[in-house]
Amino acid sequence: xxxxxxxxxxxxxxxxxxxxxxxxxxxxxxxxxxxxxxxxxxxxxxxxxxxxxxxxxxxxxxxxxxxxxxxxxxxxxxxxxxxxxxxxxxxxxxxxxxxxxxxxxxxxxxxxxxxxxxxxxxxxxxxxxxxxxxxxxxxxxxxxxxxxxxxxxxxxxxxxxxxxxxxxxxxxxxxxxxxxxxxxxxxxxxxxxxxxxxxxxxxxxxxxxxxxxxxxxxxxxxxxxxxxxxxxxxxxxxxxxxxxxxxxxxxxxxxxxxxxxxxxxxxxxxxxxxxxxxxxxxxxxxxxxxxxxxxxxxxxxxxxxxxxxxxxxxxxxxxxxxxxxxxxxxxxxxxxxxxxxxxxxxxxxxxxxxxxxxxxxxxxxxxxxxxxxxxxxxxxxxxxxxxxxxxxxxxxxxxxxxxxxxxxxxxxxxxxxxxxxxxxxxxxxxxxxxxxxxxxxxxxxxxxxxxxxxxxxxxxxxxxxxxxxxxxxxxxxxxxxxxxxxxxxxxxxxxxxxxxxxxxxxxxxxxxxxxxxxxxxxxxxxxxxxxxxxxxxxxxxxxxxxxxxxxxxxxxxxxxxxxxxx
Amino acid sequence: xxxxxxxxxxxxxxxxxxxxxxxxxxxxxxxxxxxxxxxxxxxxxxxxxxxxxxxxxxxxxxxxxxxxxxxxxxxxxxxxxxxxxxxxxxxxxxxxxxxxxxxxxxxxxxxxxxxxxxxxxxxxxxxxxxxxxxxxxxxxxxxxxxxxxxxxxxxxxxxxxxxxxxxxxxxxxxxxxxxxxxxxxxxxxxxxxxxxxxxxxxxxxxxxxxxxxxxxxxxxxxxxxxxxxxxxxxxxxxxxxxxxxxxxxxxxxxxxxxxxxxxxxxxxxxxxxxxxxxxxxxxxxxxxxxxxxxxxxxxxxxx
Numbered sequence: 001x002x003x004x005x006x007x008x009x010x011x012x013x014x015x016x017x018x019x020x021x022x023x024x025x026x027x028x029x030x031x032x033x034x035x036x037x038x039x040x041x042x043x044x045x046x047x048x049x050x051x052x053x054x055x056x057x058x059x060x061x062x063x064x065x066x067x068x069x070x071x072x073x074x075x076x077x078x079x080x081x082x083x084x085x086x087x088x089x090x091x092x093x094x095x096x097x098x099x100x101x102x103x104x105x106x107x108x109x110x111x112x113x114x115x116x117x118x119x120x121x122x123x124x125x126x127x128x129x130x131x132x133x134x135x136x137x138x139x140x141x142x143x144x145x146x147x148x149x150x151x152x153x154x155x156x157x158x159x160x161x162x163x164x165x166x167x168x169x170x171x172x173x174x175x176x177x178x179x180x181x182x183x184x185x186x187x188x189x190x191x192x193x194x195x196x197x198x199x200x201x202x203x204x205x206x207x208x209x210x211x212x213x214x215x216x217x218x219x220x221x222x223x224x225x226x227x228x229x230x231x232x233x234x235x236x237x238x239x240x241x242x243x244x245x246x247x248x249x250x251x252x253x254x255x256x257x258x259x260x261x262x263x264x265x266x267x268x269x270x271x272x273x274x275x276x277x278x279x280x281x282x283x284x285x286x287x288x289x290x291x292x293x294x295x296x297x298x299x300x301x302x303x304x305x306x307x308x309x310x311x312x313x314x315x316x317x318x319x320x321x322x323x324x325x326x327x328x329x330x331x332x333x334x335x336x337x338x339x340x341x342x343x344x345x346x347x348x349x350x351x352x353x354x355x356x357x358x359x360x361x362x363x364x365x366x367x368x369x370x371x372x373x374x375x376x377x378x379x380x381x382x383x384x385x386x387x388x389x390x391x392x393x394x395x396x397x398x399x400x401x402x403x404x405x406x407x408x409x410x411x412x413x414x415x416x417x418x419x420x421x422x423x424x425x426x427x428x429x430x431x432x433x434x435x436x437x438x439x440x441x442x443x444x445x446x447x448x449x450x451x452x453x454x455x456x457x458x459x460x461x462x463x464x465x466x467x468x469x470x471x472x473x474x475x476x477x478x479x480x481x482x483x484x485x486x487x488x489x490x491x492x493x494x495x496x497x498x499x500x501x502x503x504x505x506x507x508x509x510x511x512x513x514x515x516x517x518x519x520x521x522x523x524x525x526x527x528x529x530x531x532x533x534x535x536x537x538x539x540x541x542x543x544x545x546x547x548x549x550x551x552x553x554x555x556x557x558x559x560x561x562x563x564x565x566x
Numbered sequence: 567x568x569x570x571x572x573x574x575x576x577x578x579x580x581x582x583x584x585x586x587x588x589x590x591x592x593x594x595x596x597x598x599x600x601x602x603x604x605x606x607x608x609x610x611x612x613x614x615x616x617x618x619x620x621x622x623x624x625x626x627x628x629x630x631x632x633x634x635x636x637x638x639x640x641x642x643x644x645x646x647x648x649x650x651x652x653x654x655x656x657x658x659x660x661x662x663x664x665x666x667x668x669x670x671x672x673x674x675x676x677x678x679x680x681x682x683x684x685x686x687x688x689x690x691x692x693x694x695x696x697x698x699x700x701x702x703x704x705x706x707x708x709x710x711x712x713x714x715x716x717x718x719x720x721x722x723x724x725x726x727x728x729x730x731x732x733x734x735x736x737x738x739x740x741x742x743x744x745x746x747x748x749x750x751x752x753x754x755x756x757x758x759x760x761x762x763x764x765x766x767x768x769x770x771x772x773x774x775x776x777x778x779x780x781x782x783x784x785x786x787x788x789x790x791x792x793x794x795x796x797x798x799x800x801x802x803x804x805x806x807x808x809x810x811x812x813x814x815x816x817x818x819x820x821x822x823x824x825x826x827x828x829x830x831x832x833x834x835x836x837x838x839x840x841x842x843x844x845x846x847x848x849x850x851x852x853x854x855x856x857x858x859x860x861x862x863x864x865x866x867x868x869x
């Protein structure tokens with residue numbers, strides 16, 4: 001065990017268990033150092049003993065504060081110096097100093113009698129204090145406690161050689177201090193000599209005296225908090241730091257744990273808050289949507305109610321109107337009413353009215369004209385049946401007429417203009433009596449059976465011979481006509497050179513003016529003009545129209561611009 | 567001493583850390599309390615909103631139910647279509663549907679048939695014949711005796727007015743060469759006679775029926791003798807072998823009128839006299855011959 005640890009062990013035993021012998025051992029181990037240091041300062045044996053006694057008393061009081069790594073010799077040396085100074089500052093001390101000074105002044109008058117290191121002595125302790133603790137301890141152990149180099153090495157846990165080197169190094173530093181303070185001749189040897197010369201050995205009596213005095217003033221062994229503090233004080237720095245860290249860490253950790261919990265709780269509540277806010281937003285959006293829907297539906301409802309009211313009002317008005325119209329037209333004293341869209345006609349005059357009428361009741365390819373439908377009071381089914389009979393009959397006559405259609409270039413003089421570039425005549429020969437009569441009679445019989453005998457006179461009236469001044473371009477009589485039909489078409493140019501077409505029907509009865517030839521160009525042709533669809537509509541049979549249109553299209557294609565591809 | 571400082575430093579740092587952590591914890595707890603309060607408020611708001619939503623959903627459901635059950639109330643399309651068309655201009659299909667709605671067809675009455683006024687127009691019936699209203703027109707247009715008398719009075723007045731006007735506006739041209747007689751009936755630029763006639767008919771029977779009568783007015787005016795252009799009658803003498811013949815040429819303006827027997831109509835005591843000149847020559851060719859001093863050729867039957 002090193003000296004240092006031995007010192008610590010003794011201090012422990014003294015502070016914890018109150019072992020006075022342990023403290024006595026400490027005094028015994030270091031009294032020389034303390035006493036010697038004090039004696040150098042106070043230069044009085046009694047005072048030095050008093051200082052040593054005070055130093056060890058202080059040690060007994062502060063023994064609990066020492067750690068295993070602390071150097072007790074270094075502490076004792078410093079305490080001795082401080083105590084010495086304190087003593088010297090005292091009044092008694094001053095007196096003694098004055099006396100000593102007088103004595104020294106006498107001595108200093110004979111410098112030749114002084115050794116070389118003598119001037120160094122006043123600065124010796126200051127020089128020791130300037131050293132690092134390890135260097136100072138090494139020198140204190142070596143010179144003031146008279147330990148061997150081996151023991152010094154053991155105190156530091158190093159070899160003897162190393163201890164020697166440390167002592168030597170410490171001496172060099174000491175000498176360096178002296179040199180810095182004006183002692184140019186100060187050497188290692190001088191420093192060692194100074195140390196050796198100032199080493200003092202305390203007597204065994206002094207040891208007992210000091211121990212006895214100290215132990216009387218020493219505090220009792222520490223217990224409880226004191227013991228704990230003493231124990232803590234006795235810990236090394238690392239351990240102290242570890243204990244303190246542990247002591248500090250617990251509440252900090254606890255607080256951090258609290259904080260962690262609070263943070264988690266805050267996060268959770270915040271998440272809940274956000275979720276609630278989101279839910280609120282969603283619900284509010286839904287409410288807004290529902291309000292919109294509700295508003296829309298309420299508007300629909302209002303509109304529906306309004307429409308219902310209007311419809312009811314309208315229905316009432318319609319019913320009232322119907323009652324009024326029925327009343328007007330069925331009244332015994334029937335009068336014409338300008339507000340009524342209807343009028344009544346006695347059935348008795350209908351045949352005569354039909355006879356005097358200038359309108360045809362039917363038209364190709366099988367239509368009962370609106371006025372005739374009303375005049376005969378046809379129901380929808382009757383109308384359909386009559387029109388079907390008409391269609392069949394007209395189609396039969398038409399096919400017979402179309403079968404005989406032929407073309408020729410020969411025409412009567414003056415029929416086609418001299419300016420015509422090309423011309424063609426389409427002829428439908430007259431049907432034989434039987435050919436025309438057969439489908440006509442069949443159709444009339446069917447119509448008669450459909451409309452009945454009471455309405456038949458209205459149709460029959462239209463079969464009367466043509467009356468003066470009236471000509472029928474279509475309808476019943478023309479369909480049943482047996483006479484020849486012919487259509488002359490020709491192509492010429494107008495004043496601007498544009499190709500035109502003209503035509504004459506049945507020897508010029510229906511002759512139209514000039515019309516653009518290019519209306520017969522095929523669909524999609526850029527030069528095509530609308531209007532070909534109306535050509536011959538209403539008086540030409542479908543076949544005759546197609547034949548003529550085909551010839552006119554050939555003429556148009558032949559005369560359209562050369563660059564155009566119709 | 568160093569240990570004490572070290573311990574104090576560590577404990578101080580620990581204390582500082584503790585205080586910092588405590589302060590942070592307190593702040594977090596305060597924040598949590600605030601958030602909890604806000605959360606509670608939000609939760610209450612959500613509850614209120616959910617209640618509102620439920621009420622609104624129910625309201626919407628009820629509205630939809632009511633709307634789904636409500637019959638589609640729309641105006642009768644037939645009535646609606648009738649409202650948008652003027653009387654006298656109804657489309658054929660609408661007229662027929664209205665008649666069907668009213669229950670009128672051939673079977674609905676033994677006595678009469680009900681038709682639209684458009685049909686009466688489309689029949690093109692003769693309303694005036696021989697300067698008189700036809701019976702059929704009077705019947706179909708339901709003219710009362712008073713209305714008919716009024717119209718016929720108007721027609722009579724037109725003829726009288728024309729006679730007066732023609733006597734004042736017939737000009738004679740002195741015969742020359744083979745022309746034995748030449749008379750010109752000037753036209754009425756203001757068409758006052760025809761206009762008065764149309765107005766009289768309108769006043770008598772109203773617009774609707776007047777429009778049904780008016781298509782025959784030109785024919786009536788023609789028969790009466792009223793023209794748009796001056797009418798010129800030229801009687802010329804010609805020889806057919808040893809036989810002398812008289813022919814008449816009629817011009818409306820500068821155009822030859824074809825309705826008087828072609829380019830050259832024979833003049834005879836029996837007829838073929840242009841009616842427009844009747845007011846001046848009531849007895850026709852006989853009066854003209856007497857006035858101009860030529861003899862009418864004998865009719866074949868007179869020999």
